[in-house]
Amino acid sequence: MGEKVKMIAKERVDEITRQTAEPAWLKDSRLKAFESYLKTPTPCNRDENWHRTEVDALDLAALNVIVSDSKEKQAGKEPEVITQAFAHLGKKLPYIYTTPQNVEIGNADSELLSKGVIFCSLKTALTQHADLLNKYLSAQDLSKPDFAHDDKFYLMNQSLFNCGAFLYVPKNVSLDSPVLNVFTSGEETSIAVFPRVIIIVEQGAKAEFVNISTSAKSKKSEKSALSLINSSIGTLVGHGASLYYLDVSDFSTNTFAVSRVYNEVKKDAALHSSTVALGGWQIKSDIQTNLKEPGAKSDIRGVVLGAGSERYSFNTIQDHIAPDTASTINFRVALKDSSSSAYLGTIRVSKEGQRTDSTQSNKNLLLGSDAHADSIPKLEILADDVKCSHGATVGPADKEQIFYLMSRGMDNLEAEELIVQGFFRQVVQSCPVDGAGDWINTLVAEKIHSENPNV
Amino acid sequence: MAARDSKQESLLKIEDLWVSVEGKDILKGVNLAINKGEVHAIMGRNGSGKSTLSYTLMGHPRYRINRGSIIFKGEEIGDLPPNDRAKMGLALAFQYPVAIPGVSVSNFLRASVKSVRGQEIPVKEFRQELKAQMALLEVKDEFLSRYINDGFSGGEKKRLEILQMTMLKPALAVLDETDSGLDIDALKVVSTGINTLATKETAVLLITHYQRILNYVKPDFVHVFQSGQIVKTGGSELSEELEERGYDWVTQELTPSGVA
Ligand SMILES: Nc1ncnc2c1ncn2[C@@H]1O[C@H](COP(=O)(O)OP(=O)(O)O)[C@@H](O)[C@H]1O
Ligand SMILES: [Mg+2]
Numbered sequence: 109m110g111e112k113v114k115m116i117a118k119e120r121v122d123e124i125t126r127q128t129a130e131p132a133w134l135k136d137s138r139l140k141a142f143e144s145y146l147k148t149p150t151p152c153n154r155d156e157n158w159h160r161t162e163v164d165a166l167d168l169a170a171l172n173v174i175v176s177d178s179k180e181k182q183a184g185k186e187p188e189v190i191t192q193a194f195a196h197l198g199k200k201l202p203y204i205y206t207t208p209q210n211v212e213i214g215n216a217d218s219e220l221l222s223k224g225v226i227f228c229s230l231k232t233a234l235t236q237h238a239d240l241l242n243k244y245l246s247a248q249d250l251s252k253p254d255f256a257h258d259d260k261f262y263l264m265n266q267s268l269f270n271c272g273a274f275l276y277v278p279k280n281v282s283l284d285s286p287v288l289n290v291f292t293s294g295e296e297t298s299i300a301v302f303p304r305v306i307i308i309v310e311q312g313a314k315a316e317f318v319n320i321s322t323s324a325k326s327k328k329s330e331k332s333a334l335s336l337i338n339s340s341i342g343t344l345v346g347h348g349a350s351l352y353y354l355d356v357s358d359f360s361t362n363t364f365a366v367s368r369v370y371n372e373v374k375k376d377a378a379l380h381s382s383t384v385a386l387g388g389w390q391i392k393s394d395i396q397t398n399l400k401e402p403g404a405k406s407d408i409r410g411v412v413l414g415a416g417s418e419r420y421s422f423n424t425i426q427d428h429i430a431p432d433t434a435s436t437i438n439f440r441v442a443l444k445d446s447s448s449s450a451y452l453g454t455i456r457v458s459k460e461g462q463r464t465d466s467t468q469s470n471k472n473l474l475l476g477s478d479a480h481a482d483s484i485p486k487l488e489i490l491a492d493d494v495k496c497s498h499g500a501t502v503g504p505a506d507k508e509q510i511f512y513l514m515s516r517g518m519d520n521l522e523a524e525e526l527i528v529q530g531f532f533r534q535v536v537q538s539c540p541v542d543g544a545g546d547w548i549n550t551l552v553a554e555k556i557h558s559e560n561p562n563v
Numbered sequence: 564m565a566a567r568d569s570k571q572e573s574l575l576k577i578e579d580l581w582v583s584v585e586g587k588d589i590l591k592g593v594n595l596a597i598n599k600g601e602v603h604a605i606m607g608r609n610g611s612g613k614s615t616l617s618y619t620l621m622g623h624p625r626y627r628i629n630r631g632s633i634i635f636k637g638e639e640i641g642d643l644p645p646n647d648r649a650k651m652g653l654a655l656a657f658q659y660p661v662a663i664p665g666v667s668v669s670n671f672l673r674a675s676v677k678s679v680r681g682q683e684i685p686v687k688e689f690r691q692e693l694k695a696q697m698a699l700l701e702v703k704d705e706f707l708s709r710y711i712n713d714g715f716s717g718g719e720k721k722r723l724e725i726l727q728m729t730m731l732k733p734a735l736a737v738l739d740e741t742d743s744g745l746d747i748d749a750l751k752v753v754s755t756g757i758n759t760l761a762t763k764e765t766a767v768l769l770i771t772h773y774q775r776i777l778n779y780v781k782p783d784f785v786h787v788f789q790s791g792q793i794v795k796t797g798g799s800e801l802s803e804e805l806e807e808r809g810y811d812w813v814t815q816e817l818t819p820s821g822v823a
Contacts, residue, residue, distance in 0.1 A: 507624075508661045515621050515657075516671075516727065517649035517678030526674060530665025530710070 116300065118142055120173050121267050131238045133246065141266035148260045160450035160482065161392050161421050166364050171300035171336055174208050174270060180229060183214035189290060189322060190214070196547030197318070202227055203288040204273050206303070208296050211271070220283065226276040227287045230304055233274035240276065244308055244344060253370035253396040254425060261366040261392070265340045269304035272339075277313040279346075286316035286354070286541055293323040297333035297362055304340050311347040311374075316541055321357040321365070334389065339367040345377040347401075352540045353381045356551065359388035361416060369395040373433075376403035380540055383410040384548055385420060386555050396425040399433035410439040411532045411548065413555050414447030414479070425454045426468070428461035428494075437468040440535050442528045443479035444556075453498065454486040461491045468498040473531050475505050475524060525556045572637055574599045574766055575620075575735055580631035582619045582791075589615040591791040592631070597735065600763040604777060605770045606802060607788030608810050613770045614658050615791070617739040621655040622648050636734070649679055652734030656724035656741050658770075662712040668723065669693075669707035672730055679731050696729045700756050717744040725756040736760055737768045742776035754779030774806035787813050 121142050125135045151158040186194075187205055194200050202220070204227070205212040211229050220227065226237060233241055255262040273289040291303045309315045321337065337359065345351045359365050365388045373379050385391050397406045412420050426435040441449045449472060457464045472481035483500035505527060513523035529536075529549050536545045573596040582590035589612045597603055607613050619626045620633065622645040633641050640648050663671070672693065677683050684692075697706070700722050712720050721741050728736045738757065742750055757780050761767045769782060777785075777799065785802045787795040787810070795801070795813055805813070 506661065509663050511621075511623055511645060512657070512661050512663070513671075513674075514645040515649055515655055516675035516731070517646050518674060519644075519646050519678075522674065522678065526666050526671065527663065530663055533665035 116168055116171070116173055116264065116268065124268065124270055130234055131242070133242055134234065134238075137245070138267045141263050142268075145260060145263035145267055148258055148263055150260055156484075157394075157423055157452060158392075158421070160419060160448060161390055162419065166334060166336060168300075168336075170298060171334075172298055173268065173300045179209075180211040180213065180232065183212035186214065187212075187290070187292075189292065189320060190288065193288060193318065193320065193547065196543045196550065197286065197541065198543045199285065201286055201288050201318075203290060204229055205290045205292075206271050206273075207292055207294050208299060208301065209294075223281045224278040225281060225283065226274060228274055230269070230272035230274050230306065233306070237274070237276070241274070241306070244306070252398070253368070255368050255370075255394055255396070259368065259394070261338050262340060262368045265302045265304060265338050265368065268300075269302040269340065271301065272304035272306070274305075275307045275315065275317055277309045277315045277349075279310040280312040281310075282314040283316060284314075286318045286352070288318045288320065290320045290322070291337075291339075292321070293335055293337055293359075293363070295324045297335050300336040300338065302338050302340075305342070307341075307343040307351065307353070309343075309345050309349040309351045311349060313346065313349045315350075316352045317354070318541065318544075319353070319355045321355075321359070323360045323363050325360050333362050335363050337363055337365045339365075341367065341369045343369075343371045343379065345371070345373045345379050347375045348377060349374070350378040351380070353379070354384070354539065354541055354544055355382070356384045356386070356548075357388065357391070358386040358551070358555075359391075361387070361389050361418070363388045365391050365393075367393045369393070371395070371397040371406065373397065373399050373401075373404040373406055375401035377401075377405070379406045379408075381406070381408045382535070382539055382544070383422075384551065385410070385412045385422075386551055387415070388418060390419045390421075392421045394423040394425070396427065397435065398427045398429055399435060401430045402432040404430065404433045406435045408435070408437045409535045411535050411552075412439070412441040412449060413444075413528065413552055414441070414449060415444040415555065416447060417445070418447040420447070420449040421452075422449070423452045423454070424468075426456065426466060428455070428457040428464040428466065428491075431460055431462040431464070431491075433461065434465040436466070437470075438535050439470045440473070440532050441471070441481055442473040442475060442531055443481060444524075445476040446478035446480075447476065448480040450482045450484075451500075452484045452486065454488065455496055455498065456488040457491045457494050457496070459490045462493045464491060464494040464496065466494070466496045470500045471531070472500075472502040473505055473528070474503065475528070521557055525553050528552055528556060573597060573634070574636065575768075576632075576634040578632050578634070580616075580619070580633065581629045582615055583627050583629055584615065584625060588629075589791050590619065593791070593793060595786065595793060597766050597768060599734070600761075600766055601784065602761050602767045602769065602780065602782045603784045603786065604782035604802060605768065605786045605788050605793070606772070606774070606805060609772060611788050612791040613788055614739055616788075617655055617658070617737045617770060620648075620653065620737055621645050646678065649731075649733075650681065654728055654731050654733035654736050656721075656728055656736065656738040658739040658743070660712050660720050660724055662710070662715070664710050664713045666711050667708055668711055671711050672707075672727065675727065676730055679733075693730065696726055699729070699759060700726055701752050702726060718746070718749040721745060721749070721753055722756075725753055725760070728760050729756060733765060735766045735768065737770065739770045740772055741769075742771055742773065750776060751779060774802045777802045789813065
């Protein structure tokens with residue numbers, strides 16, 4: 109990327125298109141998205157989805173959009189964040205590491221290549237596999253989430269995306285270990301970046317994908333130096349296929365991170381998705397899962413650990429479009445200091461969605477006396493033969509538990525670490541990726557013991 | 564009293580301790596001295612303030628010390644947080660230990676032992692030590708992967724408390740009604756645990772409601788606790804007398820009118 113240009117404007121779309129020599133259909137789709145973007149009002153606190161997010165504080169006009177072409181090269185020395193992930197995941201995995209300056213490709217697996225698996229940067233995909241991408245994008249398989257219509261940030265991403273990754277797993281091919289995609293904004297501030305990840309798992313195939321997003325930790329938060337990291341992630345899980353997707357984000361207190369995840373699950377396919385959110389000034393994340401055909405299953409999990417004055421807002425939407433589909437949602441949120449969280453969980457069952465089986469659970473643990481959590485379940489059920497349940501709890505940490513642990517010599521933070529890990533256990537323990545649970549526990553412990561500058 | 568007369572400095576010395584909970588006075592002038600390696604029993608009715616004493620010793624924030632002092636190893640500990648007291652060698656086996664879902668017993672024990680000893684112990688060494696103590700307390704391996712007190716029976720909770728004491732090896736173990744709710748077999752096992760715990764290095768303050776456990780664990784001193792005070796102290800024969808004559812006997816002896 110490299111070169112920075114002020115302002116989000118149509119010229120940016122032109123520049124991106126010019127520099128990356130994209131196919132014409134993509135330019136059209138970017139321009140269309142940009143038109144919708146212009147017509148869509150900026151969200152405000154009055155919107156149900158946004159009522160706990162301080163969206164006004166983000167001055168879009170002050171952000172530098174990075175448009176120029178990035179250098180792509182084979183990785184040299186492995187970045188620290190990747191080394192840490194590998195230590196827990198047990199081996200070196202193929203990875204893509206993207207910064208505002210360049211893209212590094214590491215541990216490319218020739219065996220996967222020979223099976224027809226594609227794992228590359230989005231830019232490479234658009235030049236070398238444009239037809240394949242077009243087939244999926246223009247079939248609109250990946251373009252129908254709720255936010256495609258009225259979400260300013262999603263439309264911004266769809267018109268300006270300028271980095272990201274593409275994973276394609278052909279029919280009946282199984283990846284038995286994950287691939288890793290890392291985006292970091294590094295030390296950069298006052299920038300706007302638009303990563304886009306597209307994952308396609310064809311019929312009968314199996315894949316694991318780990319997505320890490322970070323920025324360098326700043327010493328103190330400066331609202332004047334805010335950055336916007338606005339990501340979109342689209343997954344398509346084909347007939348009888350399975351995908352495990354793990355998303356770990358840990359941003360500085362100068363980062364406003366918006367992400368829009370759209371999952372589409374086909375006949376008898378299974379999606380497992382775990383989201384781990386560990387930091388940022390504000391995190392605004394929507395995860396929509398459409399269960400499009402009978403037998404589709406999704407298991408969406410999340411753990412959020414807030415500190416300082418961080419704000420988290422997660423929306424999950426389960427859309428049971430076809431009959432005989434099943435979904436589970438389990439989100440656990442632990443909040444220190446004066447951090448806050450708003451969780452909005454929608455279960456939607458269409459008229460055709462008979463015999464839907466859906467459960468949703470959101471639990472919030474308030475560790476800080478000024479922490480705050482909201483949990484709003486929304487059921488929109490049009491079929492009559494369904495099993496749907498939802499539950500939410502918000503409560504302070506149990507002082508007796510803390511006393512018990514402290515009476516065994518642990519200080520307050522050590523006690524908190526065990527309690528939070530215990531609270532997250534149910535969500536974390538059954539991560540299908542080997543070593544992921546252990547890795548998440550380590551990240552959680554690090555955050556609990558880190559000094560938070562944003563208190 | 565040998566303990567009080569001795570010239571050596573007591574391990575624990577409680578003097579004129581007054582404690583309130585939510586504005587209500589519960590402990591009303593407790594005096595007690597315990598020397599290294601001694602076994603003391605405190606016996607008293609329900610509601611007499613025994614657990615208040617044990618929580619206060621460990622530093623539960625809800626209990627407020629209004630007067631008096633708690634000297635442990637020569638240091639006033641009344642203002643120290645519980646973890647500092649634990650590191651000094653004080654430990655409490657809870658009457659009603661809390662459940663902590665999601666935290667496995669083995670993780671918890673490792674974290675506890677590491678905190679109290681102030682250093683990481685090699686996994687193998689820790690395992691060996693733990694296995695030996697578990698065998699003694701007739702605790703099955705599957706115990707370790709269960710969550711702390713989550714769905715534990717009363718007896719399992721008490722065994723876990725004693726297991727912790729034997730792993731932590733405190734200078735003073737306060738056992739708050741560790742015998743309550745145990746059947747006779749469990750009581751014997753737990754008593755064996757207490758007897759291995761009570762060495763020259765570890766003094767025990769055994770708080771109990773019944774005389775029964777004192778058939779298995781022989782205290783050097785027995786104290787009768789009533790209305791937030793120690794009202795009578797004697798040797799182990801005192802517990803038998805209490806068992807025969809009931810707590811009312813002490814009450815009457817102290818207040819001839821029979822009104823406590
Ligand atoms: N947290 C509390 N709040 C109010 N009263 C309490 C609390 N804890 C103990 N008490 C009161 O203090 C008295 C002594 O209780 P406790 O120390 O538990 O006695 P014991 O352990 O001897 O049965 C009782 O009257 C009890 O009701
Ligand atoms: Mg009691």
